[in-house]
Every structure is written in C-alpha cells, then in structure tokens.
Amino acid sequence: MSYFSSSTSYSRSSKVKGRVVLNFEKLKCLDDAVTLFHQMVTMKPLPAVVHFSKLFNNMIKMKHYSAVLSLFRQMQKLGIPISDFILSSMINSYCLMHRADSAFSVLPIYLKNGVSFDVVTFTTLIRGLFAENKVKDAVELFKKLVREKICEPNEIMYATVMNGLSKRGHTQKTLSLLRLMEQGNTEPNIYNYNIVIDALCKDGNLDAAINILNEMKQKNIYPNIVTYNSIIDGLCKFGQWEKVTTLFSEMVNLNMYPDVCTFNILTDGLCKEGKVEDAEEVMKHMVEKGVEPNVITYNVIMDGYCLCGQLDRARRIFDILIDKGIEPDIFSYNILIDGLCKEGKVEDAEEVMKHMVEKGVEPNVITYNVIMDGYCLRGQLDRATRIFDILIDKGIEPDIFSYNILINGYCKKKKLDEAMQLFCEISQKGLKPNIGVAKQLFVEMVSAGPAPDLYSYCTLLDGYFKYGLVEEAI
Template sequence: MRRLGIAFDDYILTILINSYCLMGYAECGFSILCVFVKNGVQFNSVTFTTLIRGLCEENKIEDAMWLFRKLVAEKICEMDEVLYGTVMNGLCKQGHTQTALSLLRIMEQGDTKPNTIIYSIVVDALCKDQMVGAAFNLFDEMKRKGITPNVLTYSSLVDGLCKFDQWEKVKTLLDEMMCLNISPNVHTFCMLVDAFCKKGMVEDSVEVLKIMIQRGERPDVVTYNAVMEGYCLRGEVDVARRILDTMIDAGVKPDIFSYNILVNGYCKQKKLDEATRLYCEISQKGLKSDIVTYSTILQGLFEVGRVECAENFFTEMQNAGHSLDIYTRGIMLHGYLKNGHVEKAMSLFHRWEKQKEDTSILIYNTQNGGFFRIQKLEKARSIFDKLYSVGLHPDAITYNVTVNGLRIEGLVDEAKELLRKMEENGRLPDNATSNLFVNGFLKSNKSNEAMALLKEIVGRGFPADKATISLLIELLLLIGEGPFLLNMIPEFQLRNGK
C-alpha cells in the first residue's frame, strides 16, 4: 500500500490493530498507534476500544485500566458507550464487579450516559457474584430511569434466581418478559435447562426443551448436554443416550463433552462394555477422546477389577499422545492398590518419582492412603517419612489419611505423637483430624482422653461429626456418664447450628 501510494485511514489501521489483538498480541497493536501519528491519521474511540478489548482478552486488566484512565485524563478521543462497555465487561470478567459499578455511577454524572447494555453487564456480574438482591435493585433503577431491559438483562436475573431455587420469582420474571414482548433466547432456555437438571428436575428441563423448540429456538449442544447430565445424575444413562440420538437427529453435532457425560454415566453404573463401545464411537464420529475420557474409563475398569484392560487402555492413552495429569496418575496408583497390585503401584510410583514428572502431595496422599487401606503399614509410614526429603510438606489430607490409618490399626499413641509433630510444624488439626482422634480414643476405650479432646474441639469452635457423637453417646450410656452427656449435647447443638 505504501509503495502504491495508497493513504492509510483510521479504518484500515484499526483493522490491523484488531488482527494483532485477535492473535493475542495486543502489545503489537500499540505499535500501530505510531503509524497514526506519522501519517496524520486522527485517533478515534473504535481504535482504543479495540486495544482495550485485546488487553482484557489477555487478562491484562491493569494495562487496560491504565489506557482507559489516560484516555479520560488527556481527552485523546471521544468516550462513547461502547468504550465504557468494553472496559466494564473486562472488569466484570476479572471479578472487579464493584469497580464496574463505580464506573457506571461516574458515567451517570458525565455526558455519556449508561445504556441498556452497560446496565446489563453489571446486572449479569452481580448475579454471577450471587448478589441477586443488588442486581434487582439495579434492574429496578433501570426501569425507573426509562432504560428498557433486554433479553440479556432478564436472562442474567433468571440465572441468578435459579441458583437460589427462587422458582416462583423465575416464573414471574418470565411472565414479565412475555408481557413486554421480550422472547427468551437460546441462552435463557439453556440457563433454565441447566438449572433444572442440576436440581434433579429433569422432567422440567425436558418441558423447557419442548417449549424452546415450539418457539422456533434451536437447542444447542450445551443445552442437550445439560439434559443428558441431568439424566445421568439420576442414573438414567439409557435415557441420556436417547437424548444423544435425538440431538443428532435434530442436526446438532455432539461434542466430546456429550460423550464424556455418557461415558461417566455408564462407568458409575459399572457398565464398562457400554462405556468402551461409546469410546470407540467417538473416533467414528470424527471426534478425539480427551484426558477426561481416558481417565473416566480407566477408573471404571479398576473399579470392576479389570486391571489388565486398564493397563492396555493406559498404554493406548499414552500412545495417543496424551500427557498424564495429576488425577490420571492418582487413578493408576489407587487402582493398582485397590486391586492388590502393590508392586505394580510401587514400580509406577518410583518411576514417576525418578523422572520427576510429578511430585505433587496428592500423589503421595493417594499412595499413603492406599497402603493403609490394604494394611501395608510400614510402606505407608515410609511414604509419609519421605515427604520432607522430596521438598513436600504434609497437608491436612496427608495428616487425616495417616491419622485414620493409624486409628484403624489401633495405634492411637502413635497417632497422638503425629498430632504433636503436626502442631510443631505449625499445622493445627482441623475438624476432620480432631474427630478422627476422638473416634480412635473411643474405640480404644480411652474415654477420658476422648472426652478431654472433645471439650477442646468444642472450645475451638469445631462441630463433632455424627459418627463421633453416636459413639460417644453409646459409650457414655454404657459407663453411666449421663450428666456429662447432658452437659455436652447443648454444646454440640450450638456448634452445629441446630
């Protein structure tokens, strides 16, 4: 263009900036501003809106706010609703809802007034932050000022109400939409379907799906996935499979999440043949299994004791080029230990440890807990003692797993020593740890120590769990400590908020 003598204008240069931003190189977009200056092209709000949007997409919200403040302070370009909306949308996506709300109030005092889109951005953010009351206050404020809410405003409020099971208010809001001739869109329907499914109200979600189709709205893959997951959560995997077929018949292409939902459903019902058949179908449909698919089937195979199949599947997964994540490693270790293949678990564990592929505390916790479950006490002890040498520190789960294992073995005194070390390392026992100790003392007939620790638990503000309370009541009735029991029960009720 330069060689041909074609002049640059703001439209062409902004397209170039936008191209950089779409590729994730917003900083390169700033270099084009020099071209504006050199060629005498005037800056405009679209150019800076594009840059700010690019920075926000790269999660550089501080840089975006720096640029925005500079534009305001130096009056570099006209500040329009789109520019404000882009900044506020970026703030809300990063969780800075209150800052966005403050910016809305600043807009109200200036020449550029907030419009429906601006209000809707903040209403949506408040709903996502579960501040539904504040969202409705802003919604009412909109209407008082004569700013008409749109389908996005209503959809956000519907979603917020669904999360709090406010079904009557949801119905009222939907009726209000109809009266204003604001038709729910795919997004609104999808929210309703998802909310109903998560609450186990699958029949209601199917009714919403039917209404959606009757109104000419085409359900997308996300909507169908929500219905499928709802049926799977109720154990009706075959019905969920029929929903998949319905989706295909309707011309909506399933994604890998669709198949993962069904694979997980079949694995939970221990129907591994169906799960593996579905796995084979994935590639036939032109999709690629992901780490979730493999991990789910691996865990399912170990659960039903098909260790050799799990090993073959694990090899297939590695050959497919999938990198192992922490959860897949945990599934392999737990699966081997659960099925009594201790040496295989140890071999895999040491191989990963040697390769330094993953030394997460989660892996050690899995191994430690597995050894306790199969009564390999010495191996469990060696795993625990090794943590510090590899640069890891036991977390609450590590201590709880170890305490529970020692308690089951009847080694309460050793567990007490562990408690002392735990406190020396600056990690106070949590509610779960404390309850495990009390339970261990009670089962070892060390009622005085159990009662002393129980008083300490109550004093720290922890509630005793149901198993501990049941065991305590049984013991106190047996040894005739009725008055102590009567004195302690109000404390339990108070701590449990009952």
C-alpha cells in the first residue's frame, strides 16, 4: 500500500461552523492516518504544527514507525514547519525500529531548522541504544552530555540510564548513578530509587536494598507498591518469610494494599519451596480481599503442582482458569505439556498442543523441545525427529536445547552419524554447544569403535575452540 494514497471511504475530520476539526481519537488503522495527513496538508491555512505531532504520535502508538518517517519526508518536501515534538517523534520511530544509528541523522535537521536539542531528544536516543544492547555507546553519550554540558539530565534521563544498566546486571554502576544524582542538581525520585532497589534485590543484596528503603523514608520519599514488591520478591526467593510478614504489616500501616503482582510474588515463592497448597490458600485469600487472580497466578500454581508431580491438581487449576473466563497463554499450555511429558504422557501432551493451536495460541520452540524430550526419554527417536521437522516447517528457529535433546537421543540409540551431523549444524548456526552433550558424543564414538576418524575429531575440536573452550578441547 502506498503511504500517500488519499482514497478512503471514511473521513477523520469534520467541519464545525466553517472550520475543520481534526479527530485523532477515531484513527483505527494506517489508511485512516494517511488520509487524514493528506487532508491536513491541503488545508488553507495549514493546521498548527502541534496537530501533525499528534497525528504522528497516534501512528507510533499503532506501531507504524516507517510510515511516520515517510510522511515526515513528505512534510519536508512541502515546506511545512517542523517542531521539536515532530523531530522527537522521528527519533523515537527510528529507535523503536532498532535503528538508533539512523536516529542520530535527525540531529542535523534540528540545527538546520533552528530547533534546540532538549533532554527528551537525548533520553530517546539513550533508550534506543540500550534497546539495541549498545550499552557502551549509551553510557558514552550520557557522559558526553554531562561532561560537555550539552543538556542537564533530569530524573527521566537518569532513570533511563539506570534502568538500562540494571537490566544488564550492572548493579554497582546503577547505584553509583543514584549517588551521583544525590550529590548533583537533580534530586532522585521514587522511580530512581525503585530501579536501584530492584537491581539490588535481583542480585540477592537484600540488606543494601532495605538500607536504601530506610534512606528514602528519612528523606520523606515514600515507597510505593513497586518498592515493596521488589523487596518482597527478593525475600521470598531467599525464604525470609518473617521479614515478608513485617513488610506486609508496614504496607498496611501506610494504607497500601497488596496488588495482584504482590500476591503472585508470594505464590511463586511458596511454590518454589514446594508449599503449593499454601500458595493456593494465598490465592483464595486474595480473592477474599477483592484482588482477582490473573493468568500468571494460575500459571505459578500449575507449575508448582507439576514440579511436585501432582499433575491432576495442575489440570484442576487449568480447568479453574478456563471456568473463570481467563484465556490461557503460551506459558499455561507449556506448563501443562511439560507436566504430561514428565509423566510419560507424551501423546496427551501433543493433544494439548493441537488444542492450543485451535484456540489461537501458537506453540513456541519451548513447546516443541518439551515434546521432543518426552519422546527421547521414551526412546521414541522417530517421533522426536518428527517433532523437530514440524518445528522447522513452521519456520521456528531451533535453539541449542533443540539440538542437545536430539543429539542426546541419537547417542543413546548409538546413531552417532546423525548425532555428529547435528553437532555440525550447531557450529554452522553459531550456537554454543553444550559441553556435556559434546563429551557424551565423543565418549559414545570412542566406545562404539573403531576409533573416531580425523574428521570427527576436527569437528568436535572446532566446536570447542570456536567458543574459547580450550581446556575442554585439550
């Protein structure tokens, strides 16, 4: 479809007492947006530039990023005035398309049109760099902005950098940024503190997280539900239930009541300790308190029962989920399929997979891996291979686990040629081989006799050296 086609049967603007009223709320698709754009550029006088910005923002919400860029170029050709909001939309569109390098090409347009850079411009660029995992570039840009005083970072820019670092395990750097904020002109807010607390909790550094919480209170920065959820999650993971109870009481004293996320954290912690019946009691309690369980709540309890080998109870929870009118997601089905396969009921698992497809939920690589593994454990390698072929036919890329499952299955059946062929495919696809599986393949080759040929040795050694596993290779 051409972005500049003006034919449509539905107008998104109307006239009120001789003037045109632009209705952005009724935009439903790309055709509507493009048609409205063409109506706008032919109006006399032209609509205010803010209206073009609103149109582009609506298109970004609909994820039509490339169309936004195309219409912007059309604006330039027509000589329509450009604002900082519109240029920010262009940068945002490039970044959302994971094209941060192209987003930087918008900066000269700012200069050409006499538009000043602002903190929003650079925050968007930093977020785009992090989205592409260009951590070093994102940090360097932030440092350059501060060092050369190009713009004063605000709480949102700090939060963007802190969030990008914490998500990649750089907890100490995240904490250092918080300390930098505290010493500078930008006062940290609740969101900045929450990022640091969450990062510390995920690292298991709960004492440091609680210290930050106490610092906040001393500065009259009041924690919110997100703060408490992060700390409760960390405490649950380490089984510190007394401290969890203390935090619950503290929340209630602050007139802050647990939400569905809080209860999901509790049920997950209990299930991981094998206390699935207690987790189900928590779910009943949340209903009594007027908090409705969501699909995650049911998934957690289903998984808990499957891990305990209580498949009947897991299926009961699945049925309750359906009865409540909640749509099972890919995780719901994968949990049930995994539970069935672990009990050797692989054909039943395949039936569940067919059912999920009928319900419009497409299996993913995990679904196929679980069923392949189930068949391999039963020694039915032909069926496992059939599932692998279906995975390929569906256009789903096998992961390292897919290959490991089959290589392991072939080794157990002494089909070493097929195992070696799959091992070669792993190297060709750039996947990192599992050393345990590679060793098993080598041991099986040696024990099968005669001794492996030079090609087999070279293939295995190539797989080891390619990923820097020198000691294993030697």
